[in-house]
Amino acid sequence: MRGAQIGLLAVYIMAIAAIVVTPASAETQFDTEAPAAIEERASKEKKATSKKPVVQSITWIGNETISHRTLRAHILTQSTTFPLFWVAHKFREDDLAGDMDRITALYRLRGYYQAKASYSVAREEGSRTVAIEIRIEEGAPIHTYQVGIRLANGHPISSHPLIEDVAWDAFLESIQLQQGEIFELNDYREARAKILAFVAERGLPEARLVGGAEVDLRLHRAIVDWQLVPGRHIRLGEVRISGLHAVDENILRREIRVKPGETYSVSRLARDRRRLQNLSLFRWTVVEAVAPKDTEEGADEKDEGSTQTLDGNSPAGEATWPVDVRVAERPPRRIRMGGGWGTDTSFRAELSWHHRNFFGGARHADVSVRYSGIGALLRPTFTEPYFLGTQTQLRISPAYLLEKQEAYDARRILFDVRLKRRLTEHWKIRLGYRFDRDDVYSVEAEVAGEADLPEGVSITTGPLIGLIRSTVDNRLNAHSGTILDLRAETSVSALGSDEDFIRYTVSARSFFELFSTVIASRVLLGTIQPLANTQPDDVPLV
Known part of the structure; x- marks a missing residue:
C-alpha cells in the first residue's frame, strides 16, 4: 500500500510562500568578553576566512531548460573571473550545499518537480582555488492536464449575473495556465490573481478562490480545480x-x-485617479472604494441585507462601499531659474514663473523669459481646463521672439489659441488658430541671393486641427504607454496670410521600462505642401 502511494503527491496550493523560521534560543547569552578579547577573536575569524580557497570556475552539466545565467543568479556561490580587479569569491561548502536546494526549488517553479542537483569540488594540492562542477538531472516536466473553474455550487462561472459569457470565454483564453502546457507555479499564481481581478472588475471584490492544484508525479500531470x-x-x-x-x-x-x-470597478476608479493626477495640482492621489469597518470586522457574520453564501448561489446580496479620495496638494507657485554658456549660444539665461491654480478653478498661468547670444523669448501662457464644459480645455499663448543669426536677424510676434476636447479615454481632438508675424532684417547680401530671403514683414495665419491618442500611465512622469499626435496646420491668404500652404506633422512617443530604467523614444515626421498659387520657394523659412 505504501509503495502504491509513492508516485502520487497531492499538493493544494492556496497561498505559496517560502518561510524561514529561526527558533529563538531558550537562554539569552550576554557577551562579557573584554574589548581586547573580542578584537583577537575577530582577527582569528578574519584570518580563517582569508585562508579559504577562491572559486575559480563553475561548470554546469545537464541543464537544458534553464540557462547558466539564470541559474547563477539564483545561487550564492559565484566564480571569480578577474581576481586582480574584482573581489574574490570565497568557497563555502555550506553555501554550495544550500545552492542545490535553491536550484531544485527554481526547477520546481518551472514545472520540473523531480529535478535533482549535485556537485563536486576539485582542488589541486597546495592551490588556493577550487573548480566546481554542478550536475543537474531535470527529469520529466509536469504538464497541465485539466483546468476547472466553477462556482462553488458547481454552476459555470458565466452563469453569475454579473459575468458575461463572451467576456469570460475570451478571458480564459488570455491566461497562461492552459491545458497541455508545462505547469509553472508563476503561471498558476498569475492566473489566480487575474481571475480575482476579473470578477472584482465586475463588482465582486470580495470573491475568493478555494481549491487548488493536484500534482501527480507518477503521471507527470497537474489538475487545477478552483x-x-x-x-x-x-x-x-x-x-x-x-x-x-x-x-x-x-x-x-x-x-x-x-x-x-x-x-464596483477597479478600472473606473483608476481612470478617475489619472484624471486628478493630470490636473498637476497634487503630489499624489488615491482613489479607492473602502469596505466599512463594521463589514471588515464582521466579514464572516451574516446580517440583513448581506446574504453572502459559501455554496456559490447568486445573487449573494449587495453592499455599498464609499469611495475615498485622498490627495496631497503641491505648492501652487513655482519659479525656475537657469543659466549657462555654450559655443553656439554664448551666455544664456532662463526665468519662468508658473501658477497651478490661477484664480482658482485649476487654471494654469505661466510666464517664461529666455535670453541668449542668439535671441530672446517672452511667452505668457494661460490654460482654462473647463471651457464651456468639463471636456474642453482652452489654451492661449502669445509670444515675442527675437532671433540673431549670422545671416539675418528677425523679430517674430506669435499668437496661438487652441481648444482641446476629450473624445474617449485615450483620444482627444485639437482645434486652433495661429498667427505669425515675421520681420526679417539685416540680411546678408549673399544669403538673400542664394536662399531667396528678402527683408521685410511676412504674415502666416490660419487654422489647425489635430488628433491625439495617449495611453501613458502618468502624463507628468510616464513609465509606459505611447503618445501619437497627428496635426495639420494651414496658412490661408483669405485670413491675411501672404502665402497659402498646409503643414502636416506626425509625432510619436513611446515609454517603457527596461531593468528599472524608463526608455523614451520619439519620432517626428513633417511635410509642407504649397496651395493655390504659392510656389515651393515662396514658403517662408522662418
Whole structure:
C-alpha cells in the first residue's frame, strides 16, 4: 500500500510562500568578553576566512531548460573571473550545499518537480582555488492536464449575473495556465490573481478562490480545480474627499466620474485617479472604494441585507462601499531659474514663473523669459481646463521672439489659441488658430541671393486641427504607454496670410521600462505642401 502511494503527491496550493523560521534560543547569552578579547577573536575569524580557497570556475552539466545565467543568479556561490580587479569569491561548502536546494526549488517553479542537483569540488594540492562542477538531472516536466473553474455550487462561472459569457470565454483564453502546457507555479499564481481581478472588475471584490492544484508525479500531470465564492455585489457609495487646503473641492468632483450606486470597478476608479493626477495640482492621489469597518470586522457574520453564501448561489446580496479620495496638494507657485554658456549660444539665461491654480478653478498661468547670444523669448501662457464644459480645455499663448543669426536677424510676434476636447479615454481632438508675424532684417547680401530671403514683414495665419491618442500611465512622469499626435496646420491668404500652404506633422512617443530604467523614444515626421498659387520657394523659412 505504501509503495502504491509513492508516485502520487497531492499538493493544494492556496497561498505559496517560502518561510524561514529561526527558533529563538531558550537562554539569552550576554557577551562579557573584554574589548581586547573580542578584537583577537575577530582577527582569528578574519584570518580563517582569508585562508579559504577562491572559486575559480563553475561548470554546469545537464541543464537544458534553464540557462547558466539564470541559474547563477539564483545561487550564492559565484566564480571569480578577474581576481586582480574584482573581489574574490570565497568557497563555502555550506553555501554550495544550500545552492542545490535553491536550484531544485527554481526547477520546481518551472514545472520540473523531480529535478535533482549535485556537485563536486576539485582542488589541486597546495592551490588556493577550487573548480566546481554542478550536475543537474531535470527529469520529466509536469504538464497541465485539466483546468476547472466553477462556482462553488458547481454552476459555470458565466452563469453569475454579473459575468458575461463572451467576456469570460475570451478571458480564459488570455491566461497562461492552459491545458497541455508545462505547469509553472508563476503561471498558476498569475492566473489566480487575474481571475480575482476579473470578477472584482465586475463588482465582486470580495470573491475568493478555494481549491487548488493536484500534482501527480507518477503521471507527470497537474489538475487545477478552483471553486469561486463570489461574495456580495459591491456598489459604490458616497465620494469622500480629504487632504484639500487651497484647492476647491468642486474641482475634484468635476473630474470624478464614478457615481453612487454604480457597480464596483477597479478600472473606473483608476481612470478617475489619472484624471486628478493630470490636473498637476497634487503630489499624489488615491482613489479607492473602502469596505466599512463594521463589514471588515464582521466579514464572516451574516446580517440583513448581506446574504453572502459559501455554496456559490447568486445573487449573494449587495453592499455599498464609499469611495475615498485622498490627495496631497503641491505648492501652487513655482519659479525656475537657469543659466549657462555654450559655443553656439554664448551666455544664456532662463526665468519662468508658473501658477497651478490661477484664480482658482485649476487654471494654469505661466510666464517664461529666455535670453541668449542668439535671441530672446517672452511667452505668457494661460490654460482654462473647463471651457464651456468639463471636456474642453482652452489654451492661449502669445509670444515675442527675437532671433540673431549670422545671416539675418528677425523679430517674430506669435499668437496661438487652441481648444482641446476629450473624445474617449485615450483620444482627444485639437482645434486652433495661429498667427505669425515675421520681420526679417539685416540680411546678408549673399544669403538673400542664394536662399531667396528678402527683408521685410511676412504674415502666416490660419487654422489647425489635430488628433491625439495617449495611453501613458502618468502624463507628468510616464513609465509606459505611447503618445501619437497627428496635426495639420494651414496658412490661408483669405485670413491675411501672404502665402497659402498646409503643414502636416506626425509625432510619436513611446515609454517603457527596461531593468528599472524608463526608455523614451520619439519620432517626428513633417511635410509642407504649397496651395493655390504659392510656389515651393515662396514658403517662408522662418
